[in-house]
Amino acid sequence: MVIFDNVSNGYRDIFLPLACEDEVLRGAIRAVAAQHLALRHPGFQGIAEIGRAAIISRLRRDSLQASSDSIVNLRTWATLIVLLVGETITGSPEYSHLLRTLLSLMPSLCQMEATPAYRFLVQQTHMFQFLGQPLLNETQGMNALGFHPSHYLDWTDYELPPESRHNRVLWVVRQAFIEASQIYILRATTNHDLWDRLESLKQLVSRVDPDEQGAHALVWVCFIAAADSTDPEHRRFFTERMNQVFAKTKFQNIVAAVRTLPEIWAQQGSGRWTSNLIQLTPTLIM
DSSP states (O other), rough: OSSSSTOHHHIIIIIHHHTTTTTHHHHHHHHHHHHHHHHOOOOGGHHHHHHHHHHHHHHHHHSSSSOGGGSSSSSHHHHHHHHHHHHHHHTTTTHHHHHHHHHHHHHTTTTTTHHHHHHHHHHHHHHHHHHHHHHHHEEEHHHHTTTTTTHHHGGOOOOOOTTOTTHHHHHHHHHHHHHHHHHHHHHHHHHOHHHHHHHHHHHHHTTTTSSSGGGGGGGHHHHHHHOOOSSSSHHHHHHHHHHHHHHHHOHHHHHHHHHHHHHHHHTBBBBOOOGOOOOOOOOSSO
């Protein structure tokens, strides 16, 4: 869920200490861990489903209480983020409810003290806004992707020394997200052939070897590019890169995304694929 796990990972360094103090966040982490384990050990599936349902039920109950403190706090915020991580693991179509809940709470959440935990949560929320809103509907997608990239791409910021080997990959990743977002915007607003942009993005993504650290972060980029591709080579390249990430992570959202591409391609020429992604691809792709 982060680009360079060996540099910093707030899911481990921030969320786990918070979970030691909060049973709801602790339960969410257990449920999502079980979801991940269930990919290889199906016996964990029942534990994961029961745990997830219990946490969502608790959040709903808290939201109905008179005091807003029970829902608008760092631990609840972190719980929503963790549950959304679980949606990427399972490829669940129910992600939209959690994402909309998170977005509805943002005005209140952003009034908190700017601690390291707060800053990490803001960055991760920006990630889900940037990558998730275009999948909900075109208007929200345009609002998120049309914003200045530095606002929503702060989750790609790392304090790296100039000589770090990660700097090249990080530059490519950031630029690839910017280019892919432009492809989405242009498809939503024009009917132009974007072959040149897709070829440029292909060359950009090719600069990161599939086995390099950070390559897993490009799933959304490759999905957007694949969805807009008409060239068989572009379709093959971007789909193959997604499958290469799946071979390592096993996250089911990637399988769901690849599975829906033929249907998206079949509709090219009859409408904008950006206008009905929630129906074509009802999963959180990232």
